Amino acid sequence: MVEVKLEGITKRFGDFEAVKDLNLTIKDGEFLVLLGPSGCGKTTTLRMISGLETPSEGKIYFGDRDVTYLPPKDRNISMVFQSYAVWPHMKVFDNIAFPLRVKKYPEDEIRRRVKWAAELLQIESLLDRYPGQLSGGQRQRVAVARAIVVEPDVLLMDEPLSNLDAKLRVAMRAEIKKLQTKLNVTTIYVTHDQVEAMTMGDRIAVMNKGRLLQVGPPTEVYLKPNSLFVATFIGAPEMNILSAAVTEREGLALEGDGFIVPLPGDFRELLLDHIGKDVLLGIRPEHMTVKGVSTLEHVTRTAEIEGTVDFIEALGTDTIVHAKVGENIIKIKLPGHIPLPVGEKIKIEIDLDNIHIFDRDTEKAII
Template sequence: MVEVKLDRITKRFGNFEAVKELTLDIKDGEFLVLLGPSGCGKTTTLRMIAGLETPTEGRIYFGDRDVTYLPPKDRNISMVFQSYAVWPHMKVYDNIAFPLKVKKYPENEIKERVKWAAELLQIEELLDRYPAQLSGGQRQRVAVARAIVVEPDVLLMDEPLSNLDAKLRVAMRAEIKKLQTKLKVTTIYVTHDQVEAMTMGDRIAVMNQGRLLQVGPPTEVYLKPNSLFVATFIGAPEMNIVDATVVENDGLFLEGDGFKILLPDDFREILESYIGKDVLFGVRPEHMTVKGVSTLEHVTRTAEIEGIVDFIEALGTDTIVHAKVGGNIIKIKLPGHIPLPVGEKIKIEIDLDNIHVFDRDTEKAII
């Protein structure tokens, strides 16, 4: 196990910059998730850490060792891919044992390590089967067992659950996280699935267009996004974003199409330079409620606006109310089954301690 340090790494393919001056420290034993949409540079970053790609600029360190130009075999890393990548002509035992045989481990140690890995992944009874006799989840367990059997310094995982069905993905998320916690191996996990990132990562590193936008614990990134992209990429349903203007009129207001919100006095210092300017106003669906139907528990500062029910998503455990406010459609997440008729006028309460304001030009967070 080691600390991994990326020092201003850039990767170009011709004139295209896939990764742009990325600096990131991954702590020893940490589970770090690289999160972002397709094409954001997360897999390219993982491949550079693995040694499958060489940075155009910058350095990569494992602890104090510069591994920038070392081949993968000299880095003591293991990878788990989106495809199961198990050899169909080998039994499960031989699939798991393969990297140990390549490194010429003694046969008795190979048996001990395979047994250890199989027990951890709960596939001891499958060791004599061929991959064709396994389910998708079992094959992925074999791939993970093969990755950990060599006790790598760094475990790299590239969307390993993408090919599994939804129910199995949930189960495997928990399995992988518990396994990593037990082994304490430095793990870098690539995904575009924000639910995976939120539930598995000790920290999340959000990327877009080759750039690292924000790094932090899941709750911090969720509650305090530093940009419009991070705010809208994480969260389901995603954050409501509407146009607004900061207005001074016997108090400080956020005013937009169909709403005018009086802000607490402590917002003034932050928004002073934006008075009279257009901004982007954001609030997550769960930080609002419909007055008289549900409450915002433990909330001390609220604002009230009016809307009209436009559409209802009844999800059983939750109800998503689509409400028309002026020309905007906003989503409100309520607990349980709330049968609100379409066309009904409602009063919407907003938790003012969980609102977000973004600069319209830079899309950086102001609040």
């Protein structure tokens, strides 16, 4: 295992910059998730770490070793791809053994390592089968076993679960995370699925348009997003965003279409430069409730606005209330089954200690 360091990495394809001035350190033994939408540069970053692409600018280090221009075979890395990429004409044993045979390991060592990897992935009973006789989940386990059998310094995974059905994805998320913890191998995992990122990563690195926007533990990135993009990309249902003006009457408040949110006094210093200006107010659905129907537990500071029930998503364990506030539609996440009639006027309580305020022009977080 090694620490992986990216210093000033830029990758251009002609005039297009796929990755721009990326600085990132992945700690020894860490599970880091590169998260972002399609085209954000996360797979290109992974390919540069692997040696499949060469940076236009910058350096890549594995520990103290500069690997920027080394070919993949000299980096001691393994990759697991979105497609299983298992050889259909080889039995499972031979698929797993393939990278060891390329490196000319002795047969007894190959058998030992294949047995070890197969047991870890719980596929030891499948070693004599061909890939065509396996399910998608079993084929993905074979691909992971083949990746770890060489005991790599760095394990790279590019959306390895996206071809699996929803139930199997959940199971494989847990399996991969437990396996990585057991092996303590430095792992970089690419996904556009924020649920995968939140449940698997020791840290999440959020990317958009080739730039790294925020890096941190999942709860930190979720609760303290540093920009509008990060705030709305992570979370399901996503954060409600409302246009508002910072006003001052009997105290500081946020005023928007159909609502006024009075703010506690300690907000003044943070919003001093924005008084009289337009901002964006962000509230996660779980940080609101419908007064008289549910409560915000352990919340000490709240504000109240009015709305009208527009639509109800009954999910069994939760209810998502779509409420109209002025011309805005906001979502409120309530526990359990809450049968509110459409058209009913409601009072909405907001947890003031969990609101987010963004600069309208820069979209950077103010609070």
